[in-house]
Amino acid sequence: MSAEPKLDATSSERPIGVFDSGIGGLTVVAALRRTLPGEKILYLGDTARVPYGGKSPETVTRYSKEISDLLVAEGAKMIVAACNTASALAVPSLALSYPVPLVGVIEPGAAAAVLATRNGKIGVIATRATINSDAYGKAIRALDPAVSVTAVACPLLVPLIEEGLFDDEITRTMLRRYLDPLLRAGIDTLVLGCTHYPLLKSVIARLCGKRVTLVDSAENCALAVRALLAPSGCLSQAGHPRLDVLLTDSSEGFLRIAERSLDLTIDSLGIRELGK
Amino acid sequence: MSAEPKLDATSSERPIGVFDSGIGGLTVVAALRRTLPGEKILYLGDTARVPYGGKSPETVTRYSKEISDLLVAEGAKMIVAACNTASALAVPSLALSYPVPLVGVIEPGAAAAVLATRNGKIGVIATRATINSDAYGKAIRALDPAVSVTAVACPLLVPLIEEGLFDDEITRTMLRRYLDPLLRAGIDTLVLGCTHYPLLKSVIARLCGKRVTLVDSAENCALAVRALLAPSGCLSQAGHPRLDVLLTDSSEGFLRIAERSLDLTIDSLGIRELGK
Numbered sequence: 001m002s003a004e005p006k007l008d009a010t011s012s013e014r015p016i017g018v019f020d021s022g023i024g025g026l027t028v029v030a031a032l033r034r035t036l037p038g039e040k041i042l043y044l045g046d047t048a049r050v051p052y053g054g055k056s057p058e059t060v061t062r063y064s065k066e067i068s069d070l071l072v073a074e075g076a077k078m079i080v081a082a083c084n085t086a087s088a089l090a091v092p093s094l095a096l097s098y099p100v101p102l103v104g105v106i107e108p109g110a111a112a113a114v115l116a117t118r119n120g121k122i123g124v125i126a127t128r129a130t131i132n133s134d135a136y137g138k139a140i141r142a143l144d145p146a147v148s149v150t151a152v153a154c155p156l157l158v159p160l161i162e163e164g165l166f167d168d169e170i171t172r173t174m175l176r177r178y179l180d181p182l183l184r185a186g187i188d189t190l191v192l193g194c195t196h197y198p199l200l201k202s203v204i205a206r207l208c209g210k211r212v213t214l215v216d217s218a219e220n221c222a223l224a225v226r227a228l229l230a231p232s233g234c235l236s237q238a239g240h241p242r243l244d245v246l247l248t249d250s251s252e253g254f255l256r257i258a259e260r261s262l263d264l265t266i267d268s269l270g271i272r273e274l275g276k
Numbered sequence: 277m278s279a280e281p282k283l284d285a286t287s288s289e290r291p292i293g294v295f296d297s298g299i300g301g302l303t304v305v306a307a308l309r310r311t312l313p314g315e316k317i318l319y320l321g322d323t324a325r326v327p328y329g330g331k332s333p334e335t336v337t338r339y340s341k342e343i344s345d346l347l348v349a350e351g352a353k354m355i356v357a358a359c360n361t362a363s364a365l366a367v368p369s370l371a372l373s374y375p376v377p378l379v380g381v382i383e384p385g386a387a388a389a390v391l392a393t394r395n396g397k398i399g400v401i402a403t404r405a406t407i408n409s410d411a412y413g414k415a416i417r418a419l420d421p422a423v424s425v426t427a428v429a430c431p432l433l434v435p436l437i438e439e440g441l442f443d444d445e446i447t448r449t450m451l452r453r454y455l456d457p458l459l460r461a462g463i464d465t466l467v468l469g470c471t472h473y474p475l476l477k478s479v480i481a482r483l484c485g486k487r488v489t490l491v492d493s494a495e496n497c498a499l500a501v502r503a504l505l506a507p508s509g510c511l512s513q514a515g516h517p518r519l520d521v522l523l524t525d526s527s528e529g530f531l532r533i534a535e536r537s538l539d540l541t542i543d544s545l546g547i548r549e550l551g552k
Binding site for chain 1: 323324325326330331332334335338431432435436438439445446449450524525526549551
């Protein structure tokens, strides 16, 4: 963003560090796996302090820095904040002075939404903290000031998803409430502004109808990572992919749900305490 | 529990320390206020790491110890774990060697339930961590081995309550699912095994019908605190009540909802970082 983070071809075989407040960021891992199938990925889920979506910018920034420092100490060649709340609240300030590139999910999602809209009306659903930061609104208006953005905080979707209630009457009822002001605003593009939400993609698509294009920040973040690594020769050449997962608390329930629904294979799972 | 914690009349004017993962423990504060109107109360809500209900025993114990140490450093004459998850997972081990008495909500709730039941069938609703610990089952069977306990984890109730959806169709639908196996088991007594749940008491009462007595651990915990302090002359004589609140993150939204619905006056509010 300003200072030049170190990124050169000697780092190509080191892992991509990815983190999230919990397990939702595995949707970004799944997208990275599809886009960059040869890469090693080291994922940290901060399950001891999940969720971030209702917490303050200061606290989310402190947590994000602790985690990024750990991933760099473990050899990560770059960091992906696979968490919209961390991307909105912490990445802009942290990335300025970080020793390796630090990429969030907001700008890629905003860029894809601006490309997708035909009527200039974009909707955003996300956690309360992400919506309060107006990170998507700012990023979208920076690309096209003429676009109008309607944003709705959906604080209950993460708990519903973590309970595995993907296609459940309660989830549909809640989604109808959240989506109603967006559909009334006439949006033709909807940003899924939380890494958990792709797990509800089919239900959201059904409720929105064919007129609305869904923008999944996971896919676009993976493309942004490739665009960053490829020109500097930092993509893995060896092609020995791995997925190593660290959690800050031993909460494995949703990990198994995510592994199944995202068709990911986890090569190792460890617990690492933070904030001591 | 075993070693004699220090409690003597010289500590009478010091505050009662109360903690919870978040704001739900204010239901215990409200009960303490009614039972012991002259006491100073120092409340800590760990909003930077809320919720505890899905986290591991090790992590919940580490958090509970950090918080209790802080409350003792601030002069607390005793500690109330106003959080069922912390009471279930951390209090039994911590209380053994703690310098001041440490009281949880499980035993008082269990005792009240055993007194209330007429048919020997008690239901418990709580977070997943509390249910997995079987803390209520053990405490109830220790008092009366003939009682049968049916326990249901209700992981979505805390998020619904924190959104203020007290008497909402979504909350009622979710509650019907959670309560169904309890009502089919023929319970006549239901323990509200999470300090958030008293905020849903009227809805739960309506869904359960008059046959079922609701046991609110907040009320019974307040009575247990009085029973502990009174014999050693440790109740405040001065009668200058105060409620000082510390949060670990600046998340005030639900605090205002709780203040209103519980009719509490907060004299001071501060932020205190933990886990650094």
